[in-house]
Amino acid sequence: MLIDTHCHIHDDDYPLDIEQVMAHAHQAGVMQMICIGTSSPNSQLAMEFVDNHDGVFASVGVHPHSANEGLGHLAEIIRIGTSMGDFSIKAERSAHKLIAIGEIGLDYHYSDGSPHDVQKIVLVEQIKLAMQYNLPIIFHVREAFDDFWPIIDGFINAGQQIKGVLHSFTDSQKNADEAIKRGLYIGVNGYSTFTKDEATKAMFAGLPLDKILLETDAPYLTPNPFRGKVNEPAFVRSVAEFHGAIRQISTEQVENITTANAQKLFKL
Ligand SMILES: [Zn+2]
Known part of the structure; x- marks a missing residue:
């Protein structure tokens, strides 16, 4: 069994037929998937979507691109999504569909994105929520690791345990090492199957399997050999094959190994 640990198939504009997408996933042995919220309204949408689909779980959070919008109703969504049982008891928790906070982080790639200071404040607020509810975190970090690590270390140095994954990791060997040193998983997707950058290829090839989570990030980053098609969770099998x-x-x-990693981190 495979798990797609990061997809956006709940989005309003996801272009494929959802029942077909589910059937394809199950045919490919992808029995579980995590729908990732990117804003307060989108997280609400993810919660409603996973309520109606078996084997589909939700992560809720405000993406750095949406940091300007603030947290909206996020705290309320988390409170409701986690209030149905005791989170420390696995049997009760499996009834839950809210399994993580994310995707949250810093993204300095676009100069017209939310101001860096706003992104940092929104990230810290959401890490605090993850700590409060003892939830793992799905991080999105792009061209911002110099600001990201001090924030993470602030929590670690205060005695907090940060559990999570750097989703869609495409950065340097150095930052992969920094992540592993702090106990974070590395999320790999279709990007790893088609990048031509030699240093990045070597980084992917050297990642220890027990530190990897597989994902699609569907509809984005379709892996080889399906380039040109809309991405869907079934294609996480191609990432595993690669x-x-x-x-x-x-x-x-x-x-x-990667399925066991995902089960451990998200208590699936
Ligand atoms: Zn994503």
């Missing part, structure tokens, strides 16, 4: 091939091990080994 990471087996570059390590000269079976897809099954990649599947077993």
Whole structure:
């Protein structure tokens, strides 16, 4: 069984038929997937979507691109989504569909995005919510690691344990090492199957399997050999196949280890 740990198939403008997408996923052995909120309204949408689909879970959060909008109703969404049982008891928790906070982080790629100071404040507020509810975090960090690590270390140095994943990681070996040092997982998707950058390829090939989570980020970043199509959770199998091939091990080994990683982090 594979888990797509990051997709956006709940979005209003996701272009494919959802029942077909679910059928494709199940045919490919992708039995669970996590729908990722990107703003307060989009997180609400994710919660409603996962309520109606078996094996689909939600992560709620405000993406750095939406930081200017503030947290909106996010705290209320989390309170309601986590109020149905005792989160420390797995059997009760499996009834829950809200399993993480994210995607949250810093993105300095676009000069017209939310101001960096606003992004930082919104990130810190959401890490505090994750700590309060003891939830893992799905981070989106792009061209902003120099500001990201001091924020994370502020929490760690205050005795907090940050559990989470750097989703869609495409950065340097150094930042991969920094993440692993802090106990974070590295989320890999279709990007790893088509990048031509030699240093990035070497970084992906060297990641320890027990630190990897597989994802699609559908509808974005469609992996080889499906480039040109709209991405969907079924294609996470191609990402697994690719990471087996570059390590000269079976897809099954990649599947077993990365699925166990996701189950452990998100208590699935
Ligand atoms: Zn995403």
